[in-house]
Amino acid sequence: MDLLNPTPPHPDLRVSIGPLSLANPVMTASGTFGYAQEFETLMNLRRLGAIIVKGISLHPRAGNPPPRIVESACGMLNAIGLQNVGVQRFIEEKLPYLGGLGVPIIVNILGDSIDEYREITERLAESSVVSAIEVNISCPNVKKGGVAFGSDPLMAAAVTGVVKEKAAVPVIVKLSPNVTDVTLIARAVAEAGADAVSLINTLIGMAIDLKRRRPALANVFGGLSGPAIKPVALRMVYQVAKSVQIPVIGIGGIESAEDALEFMLAGATAVQIGTANFVNPRASEDVVDGIGAYVIEEGLTSIREMIGALEIC
Amino acid sequence: MTQFQEKATVTRRELLSSDNVRLTFQSAKIASAAEPGQFVMIRVGAGKDPLLRRPFSIHQATAEGTLQIYFKVVGRGTAMLAGIREGDEVSILGPLGRGFQLTDSPVCLVGGGLGIAPMLFLATRLGERRSGQIHGRVLLGGRTRMEVEPLLGDFEQTGFPVLVATDDGSFGQRGFVTAIFSTLDLPPDCTVYCCGPEPMMASMAVLSRERHLHCQVSVESAMACGMGACLGCSRTARNGEYVHVCLDGPVFDAEDMAWTF
Numbered sequence: 001m002d003l004l005n006p007t008p009p010h011p012d013l014r015v016s017i018g019p020l021s022l023a024n025p026v027m028t029a030s031g032t033f034g035y036a037q038e039f040e041t042l043m044n045l046r047r048l049g050a051i052i053v054k055g056i057s058l059h060p061r062a063g064n065p066p067p068r069i070v071e072s073a074c075g076m077l078n079a080i081g082l083q084n085v086g087v088q089r090f091i092e093e094k095l096p097y098l099g100g101l102g103v104p105i106i107v108n109i110l111g112d113s114i115d116e117y118r119e120i121t122e123r124l125a126e127s128s129v130v131s132a133i134e135v136n137i138s139c140p141n142v143k144k145g146g147v148a149f150g151s152d153p154l155m156a157a158a159v160t161g162v163v164k165e166k167a168a169v170p171v172i173v174k175l176s177p178n179v180t181d182v183t184l185i186a187r188a189v190a191e192a193g194a195d196a197v198s199l200i201n202t203l204i205g206m207a208i209d210l211k212r213r214r215p216a217l218a219n220v221f222g223g224l225s226g227p228a229i230k231p232v233a234l235r236m237v238y239q240v241a242k243s244v245q246i247p248v249i250g251i252g253g254i255e256s257a258e259d260a261l262e263f264m265l266a267g268a269t270a271v272q273i274g275t276a277n278f279v280n281p282r283a284s285e286d287v288v289d290g291i292g293a294y295v296i297e298e299g300l301t302s303i304r305e306m307i308g309a310l311e312i313c
Numbered sequence: 314m315t316q317f318q319e320k321a322t323v324t325r326r327e328l329l330s331s332d333n334v335r336l337t338f339q340s341a342k343i344a345s346a347a348e349p350g351q352f353v354m355i356r357v358g359a360g361k362d363p364l365l366r367r368p369f370s371i372h373q374a375t376a377e378g379t380l381q382i383y384f385k386v387v388g389r390g391t392a393m394l395a396g397i398r399e400g401d402e403v404s405i406l407g408p409l410g411r412g413f414q415l416t417d418s419p420v421c422l423v424g425g426g427l428g429i430a431p432m433l434f435l436a437t438r439l440g441e442r443r444s445g446q447i448h449g450r451v452l453l454g455g456r457t458r459m460e461v462e463p464l465l466g467d468f469e470q471t472g473f474p475v476l477v478a479t480d481d482g483s484f485g486q487r488g489f490v491t492a493i494f495s496t497l498d499l500p501p502d503c504t505v506y507c508c509g510p511e512p513m514m515a516s517m518a519v520l521s522r523e524r525h526l527h528c529q530v531s532v533e534s535a536m537a538c539g540m541g542a543c544l545g546c547s548r549t550a551r552n553g554e555y556v557h558v559c560l561d562g563p564v565f566d567a568e569d570m571a572w573t574f
Contacts (some may be wrong), residue, residue: 034542041315041532042406042540054544068544069537074361076537080544083555114328175471227361278538279356281318281406 001125011295012302013288015269017247018170018195020132022049022104025303026260027290029057029251029274030108030174031080033284036101044280047288050104053094057109058116058123060086065279070216071209075226076275077205079219082110082139085152087123091234099129106172108192109163110136113143117159117171132169135159137189138201140178150176150201151199153188160192160243170195172249175240177229178204179186182236184242190244198249199240199270200233229252233264241267241308255283257290264306316540317342321380323397323404323421329477330459333427334395341378343407346568349435350412350564354539356404357393358407363539365454366406367391367544368399370431370508370563380405393540395531409539413529416444418502420449421526422473422518425490426511429453429464430541431531435506436471443472450497451475455507491516499526507531515526518567528567534558 008014013024025048045051058207062084068079085093088109090107098105107130108204111117117135124130130277137150137159149155156173164171175182175187177200186197203226207216233252250268254260255276261273277282315482329335338344342547343353345437354366373381386395397403408532413435413505420439422433427441444447451473455461461477462484477485486493491513494505507517508531521528528550536546540561549571556569 032542034540038541042318063544065549066547066555067535067541068547069535071363071365071535075362076365078537078543078545083544083547214379223556275364276539278543279366280404281538281540 006247008275008302011292011300013292013295014127014302015171017132017249017270020104020170020195023292025264025270026279026284026287026291027052027249027270027272030136030230032274035098035175036096039277039281042249043285044139047103047105047285049288050106050131051098051101052106052108052134052272053098053249055082055108055110056084056087056090056109056120057086060084060089066220067216067217068266069083069255070222072205072207072224073228075228077207077217077222077224078202079217079222081219087120091123095127095129095185097188098183102133105129105130105133106132107135108134109176110139112139114158114162119161119277121163124167125166130169132172133163133167134174134198135163136174136201138174138178140263148178149178151239153184153235156185157188157192160189160194164193170198172198174201174212175199176201177232177236183239186240186244190246194246197240197244198251200229200236200252203229203232209216222260225253227255229253230259234262237263237268238266238310252288257287257294260287260291261294264303265308265310267308267310269307287290314345314460316407316409317346318404318406320402323399323401323403324379326397326399329463330384333383333460334386334522335372335381335383336394336397338380338403339378339403339443340380340405344374344378344380345376347380347408347416348412349438350431351408352539352563353380353405353409355382355394356391359388363390363393366539366563367394367398368536369535369537370531371408371434372430372439373434383427406539408526410559411561413454413506413531413564415442416504418448419495419500421497421499421503421505422451422545423454423490423494423505423507423509424452425454425513426456426460428507428509428513428531429455429461431508433464433471434465434521436468436473440471440473450453451474452478452490452493453455454478454513455484456480461485472519482552489513491520494520499524501525511573512568515572518570521567529564530567531564532558532562542555
């Protein structure tokens with residue numbers, strides 16, 4: 001028994017993402033929760049397992065021209081264009097607040113080249129507030145003609161290796177679903193040293209404004225998210241959890257405790273709440289409440305009993 | 314700025330014309346915290362489709378907890394909301410955004426079409442500040458009589474003289490409300506408040522600039538969250554940078570915006 005924590009919490013919702021211990025498996029997905037402060041009057045941020053902040057690049061990015069979002073059946077498409085304040089302003093203006101919350105802070109990073117990933121990781125390594133790094137490998141590699149890092153196992157492994165080498169904290173690689181076989185990428189980043197993988201990022205889609213005969217988004221394509229993508233996400237989480245030994249974090253259309261528990265059965269150690277934050281700013285806290293109630297009702301010793309417990313006859 | 318997610322009860326549903334609806338909610342926290350020009354995000358149904366909340370400017374709000382929105386049925390979300398019944402509950406998020414800067418100097422409020430909606434709350438608050446000595450006017454424009462007449466009485470109660478224009482001349486002066494604005498004799502310290510279709514706000518920005526009048530406009534945008542998390546409601550400012558309607562607005566200085574019309 002752990003001498004520092006002799007009495008397990010009840011319900012016991014603790015999970016571990018590699019060396020990172022979380023009070024519960026519920027995180028907020030990058031790009032759907034701003035820098036957390038936006039939600040402070042609408043929920044109790046301290047109840048979250050971890051907070052993943054808006055993706056950070058080396059330099060500030062203005063993002064795409066409007067329109068950037070459009071609703072679709074049971075979901076939405078976005079083409080925000082990775083608008084963010086850049087790593088310097090993030091460290092100066094956003095991290096101090098995040099550090100005061102007492103919740104693990106996971107920083108999502110993105111870059112257009114291996115060098116950019118390296119440099120951001122080095123900058124973040126100086127901070128004691130950052131508990132883990134989540135690597136977004138869905139961006140196009142500018143130097144390699146725009147092919148996304150996330151769609152090529154070798155490139156995905158190269159980015160993972162560089163970040164892992166420079167990072168002082170666990171590294172999570174966020175996988176894109178826009179590939180032929182997600183398990184190939186998952187295995188490649190696991191072999192390159194990733195401490196965990198998170199999936200899925202948005203599915204590339206498009207919407208058309210018939211009246212104007214134009215794409216609904218200025219960027220033409222956008223990332224589909226929300227309940228519409230949950231079945232695809234569940235399938236991919238299930239496949240990846242069977243393919244790698246490292247923890248899997250499930251993302252994709254989760255808006256309730258039931259959704260989160262389904263992902264855990266499929267093999268996820270933790271989950272991220274994304275688009276649901278837009279609809280119900282309290283969604284992530286509601287999921288924490290709901291899985292706690294489930295553990296009690298089902299008489300589980302801990303939520304960890306749910307991980308990968310799917311029965312397939 | 315404190316925001317609330319509140320279950321609000323519909324206390325009154327008014328069909329003001331064939332497709333213009335006014336809903337009154339009992340929404341104690343949001344209504345008492347609201348300022349003119351701010352908006353709310355409303356969930357129109359309980360299911361997953363349509364998924365996102367819909368933004369509505371605050372038409373009227375009282376310290377006693379009464380909150381009103383005024384909207385036209387333009388799509389599935391507004392159609393669902395229009396079908397709501399008195400006594401039903403909806404989830405409202407608000408108050409959101411930066412509203413109008415209130416002033417004690419003379420004012421001219423210009424609302425066109427559904428842009429009339431936020432002007433009632435603004436006129437009410439401005440009227441209260443002036444207690445008896447009204448230096449200002451309200452200009453309301455619509456396509457037809459039915460877009461303006463049902464709201465006229467509420468505006469007259471604010472104490473401001475009201476001038477009306479309709480496209481078809483069925484009520485008030487025929488033509489655009491901007492034409493009335495051009496003929497008005499306004500003092501140099503007059504603040505102009507405007508909300509309406511984009512071409513109208515673009516015209517008002519030009520007309521105000523020509524007369525060296527400060528003009529505040531309330532703009533709209535599609536948005537997912539309404540609170541600065543999704544960054545979906547960007548709009549191009551005059552300096553070429555993106556601003557966000559939900560956080561930096563919805564009220565902007567007309568001079569700060571890029572007008573594409």
